[in-house]
Amino acid sequence: MSIFVEHRQLVSPGDLLAKGKFRAEHNVGVYGDEYRSLVLGSFELREGNVLSVKALRGPYIPRRGDKVIGEVTDISMGSWTMDIRAPYEATLPAGRFPARINPVLDDIRRYLSVGDYVFAEVAEFDRSRPPILDATLSREYGPIRDGVVIAVEPTRVPRIIGKKGSMVQLLNRELGVNINVGQNGFVWIRSQDKEKRAVAVQLIRKIEAEAHTSGLTSRIEEFLRAFKNGSQPESTQNVQETSKPEGEG
Amino acid sequence: MSSQILLSPDGIRTDGRRIDEMRKVKMEVGLLKNCSGSAYIEQGKTKIIVAVHGPREAHPKYLALPHRAVLRTRYHMAPFSTSERKSPAPSRREIELTKVIREALEPAVLLEEFPKTVIDVFIEVLQADAGTRSAGVTAASLALAEAGIPMRDLVTAVAVGKLEGKVVLDLNEEEDEHGQADMPVAMMPNINKITLLQLNGRLTGEELKEGLEVARKGISQLYQMQKQALTMRYSATVQQEEE
Structure with a gap:
């Protein structure tokens, strides 16, 4: 039983993590008694014997139950085709949209057209069938009509949400904005105050960039304190109004 | 054939290298924006850029496999990559190298994680000076790693050859053309498995074994550089924002 890398150390595919008897979680390959990383990321050790790598x-x-934000890419008779930045295209059936729609009589285009964003939940998915979204399971779901949607790395989402939502709550409380984070890396930010919204965008970018470092929460808190005291800590100008997420479709 | 001396009696090659010395190598990861992962490699005068897309939905649909992802590679030489213009249409050689490189990468990638999808690997040779397939494999595995696609190991490749009866590491164009043999080798260095082994020319059994040993040494040097390139990419993400 020996571990060859430190907690939070950078590892790349094929790196030997440990030898002996351990529990392998995310992104760890097991070859007999050898445990190797499968991705480029930071090594995580829990309870002395649980190995994982954060990509x-x-x-x-x-995954079923994930809250996601999708973009409409196509419309068919009774459903919308959605891009949820996954390897698989998702479907949002008209019956799972929070409005009474009769797909036979109504033109569903009236509710959502190509390019619109929707906040919804992954209702079904098992890799052999494409994911199906549902926007009726909670009152917070539905079409996105205001605010901005920005794209971040899906692997950084847990850090933006924080432990039990602590990071998002911190931003919401301190800035008076309303942030919804999709597990797929789309972040929806609403605020009456454009300046505050710009700061929120900037902070989310900061969290994304420094997701793998420690002491992040205290740095964010410090930034917020400085902002509240009226001093602009860093420039907040280069935030685009309509931040169409980049990347492939 | 050639009256040229590729290897001097005291073991120095035409470009001044010793027999077990590699050309100067430079690697960079994450230089392109519109793809999932990318890498650039310079090995002597050979220059290659690689972009990875996906996993993404397979188009056309019939390409998709129900139990695993399809790894689709494209090895392509730019028209300006050689001294005489190369037609941009895929040549017989490029089609073959596409297949050979795909088969060198496939054992490393956990394709079964993404059924019904494709992962595209575009290998674009900007300047060719021998060893493009091996440099292409080395860079492609970096680009795949940067894209976050799960892999058993990185794949690292180098060519060995024979000049004046001596086994040498990492041939350049001149040595490749006039030498006695050229043997590209690709390996997964950590799990110690060979994923590509070709031989053009003749080697004795002994020379083959020696060649593999020499290749292994070259690969372990290249592997260290691969890891360094990946680490650079990682620390760069932090600094960007802190500036």
Whole structure:
């Protein structure tokens, strides 16, 4: 039983993490008694024997129950085709949209057209069938009509949310904005105050960039304190109004 | 054939290298924006850029496999990559190298994680000076790693050859053309498995074994550089924002 890398150390595919008997979680391959990293990321050790690697980057893999934000890419008779930045295209059936729609009589285009964003939940997905979204399972779901949607690395989402939502709550409380984070790396920010919204965007970018470092929460708190005291800590200008997420479709 | 002396009696090659010395190598990861992962490699005068897309939905649909992702590679030489213009259409050689490189990478990538999808690997040779397939494999595995696609190991490749009866590491164009043999080798260095082994020319059994040993040494040097390139990419993400 020996571990060859430190907690939070950067590892790349094929790196020997440990030898002996351990529990392998995310991104750890087991070869007999050898445990190797499968991705580029930071090594995480829990309870002395649980190994995992947090990927630096990577695709979003949908899971049932995930809150996601999708973009409409196509419209068919009774459903919308959605891009949720996963390897698989998702479907939002008209019956799972929070409005009474009769797909036979109504033109569903009236509710959502191509390019619109929707906050919804992954209702079904098992890798053999494409994911199906549902926007009726909670009152917070539905079409996105205001605010901005920005794209971040899906692998950094847990850090933006924080432990039990602590990071998002911190931003919401201190800035008076309303942030919803999709597990797929789309972040929806609403605020009456454009300046505050710009600061929120900037902070989310900061969290994304420094997701793998420690002491992040205290740095964010410090930034917020400085902002509240009226001094602009860093420039907040280069935030685009309509931040169409980049990346492939 | 050639009256040229590729290897001097005291073991110095035409470009001044010793027989077990590699050309100067430079690697960079994450230089392109519109893709999932990218890498650039310079090995002597060979220059290659690689972009990875995906995993993404397979188009056309019939390409998709129900139980695993399809790894789709494209090895391509730019028209300006050689001294005489190369037609941009895929040549017989490029089609073959596409297949060979795909098969060198496939054992490393955990394709079964993403059924019904494709992962595209575009290998674009900007300047060719021998060893493009091996440099292409080395850079492609970096780009795949940067894209966050799960892999058993990185894949690292180098060519060995034979000049004046001596086994040498990492041939350049001149040595490749006039030498006695050229043997590209790709390996997964950590799990110690060979994923590509080709031989053009003749080697004795002994020379083959020696060649593999020499290749292994070259690969372990290249592997260290691969890891360094990945680490650079990682620390760069932090600094960017702190400036």
